[in-house]
Amino acid sequence: MTAPHPDLVLTDEVAQALHDHSPVVALESTIISHGMPFPQNVEMATEVERIIRDGGAVPATIAVLDGIPRIGLTSDDLHLLATSPDVSKISTRDLPYTVSQRTHGATTVASTMRLAALAGISVFVTGGIGGVHRGAERTYDISADLTELSLTDVAVVSAGVKSILDIGLTLEALETLGVPVVAYGTDEFPAFFSRASGHPAPMTLDTPAELAAMMAAKWRLGLTGGIAIVNPIPVEDEIPAADISVIIEQAIADMDAQGVHGKEATPFLLGRIVEITEGASLTANLALVNNNARLGTQVAREYAALLAS
Ligand code: PSU
Ligand code: MN
Numbered sequence: 367m368t369a370p371h372p373d374l375v376l377t378d379e380v381a382q383a384l385h386d387h388s389p390v391v392a393l394e395s396t397i398i399s400h401g402m403p404f405p406q407n408v409e410m411a412t413e414v415e416r417i418i419r420d421g422g423a424v425p426a427t428i429a430v431l432d433g434i435p436r437i438g439l440t441s442d443d444l445h446l447l448a449t450s451p452d453v454s455k456i457s458t459r460d461l462p463y464t465v466s467q468r469t470h471g472a473t474t475v476a477s478t479m480r481l482a483a484l485a486g487i488s489v490f491v492t493g494g495i496g497g498v499h500r501g502a503e504r505t506y507d508i509s510a511d512l513t514e515l516s517l518t519d520v521a522v523v524s525a526g527v528k529s530i531l532d533i534g535l536t537l538e539a540l541e542t543l544g545v546p547v548v549a550y551g552t553d554e555f556p557a558f559f560s561r562a563s564g565h566p567a568p569m570t571l572d573t574p575a576e577l578a579a580m581m582a583a584k585w586r587l588g589l590t591g592g593i594a595i596v597n598p599i600p601v602e603d604e605i606p607a608a609d610i611s612v613i614i615e616q617a618i619a620d621m622d623a624q625g626v627h628g629k630e631a632t633p634f635l636l637g638r639i640v641e642i643t644e645g646a647s648l649t650a651n652l653a654l655v656n657n658n659a660r661l662g663t664q665v666a667r668e669y670a671a672l673l674a675s
Contacts, residue, residue, distance in 0.1 A: 377438030389666035399472035408448035421663030433468030476514035491662035497536030516543035526556035578668035603653035
């Protein structure tokens, strides 16, 4: 194995696991700092790490702290990310600024993918990925998560995309970028809070072993870039599409009324949805992240076993 990049700082646990070719699962930090309120954010971050360990893999939550890209965090680090106003939301383009200015950054899907790949981690679990925003024909707001998925060799397990985005255009963009989108155990692309989106899944696989085999097949062929594994929220936790769509319309109207745009758009919408639902959306969000952590752990184990065979 090639040594991890010298500018990264890994916890001993993560370094040992990578050295041993044991399964490691990356986790992002924007979801902690800018995706959920305190204290649910730190509880979520702690719980997903526990689920991954219980499942037989090592969790590696990723952030930039004091300018240092960190792969694996302590509980104090998680608490800082969950509470400090000094943690900015950083995508891939923000990495050089945050590192050279020695500040704190919570990494998005895009920047987490890039740092995970530099560390040698192939599986990454999150809640939802960014995509093409509604109204992108006017605003050009397309998440750099899509660009990164086209470039970086990491499989990202999410519950699909929220309908704060234009799901159809997001799927078109992923197709153009050459990113495989594979749904786990369903023929329909999942819409985060709801299992249904009205859009068929481009591909379906039913087992973690098949997902791992697809990762290996892609990268062996030299097809660089990520894979979007989309895992529907469990039936008992979902919010019906009709219920959440009214709430999302309201959140978008509030955003437009306040002139919020750019990198603030996604955090604003996530926060408004929690406010409007008086926390009910948060319960669903926590459930789907935990569900993704269980799947991601199994995929990481299967992929490690495949590489060892
Ligand atoms: N969607 C969610 N929760 C999140 C995010 C998206 O349901 O926390 C975060 C992720 O970190 C994602 C980022 O990478 O928002 C996308 O932001 P933007 O749309 O500005 O690229
Ligand atoms: Mn954006």
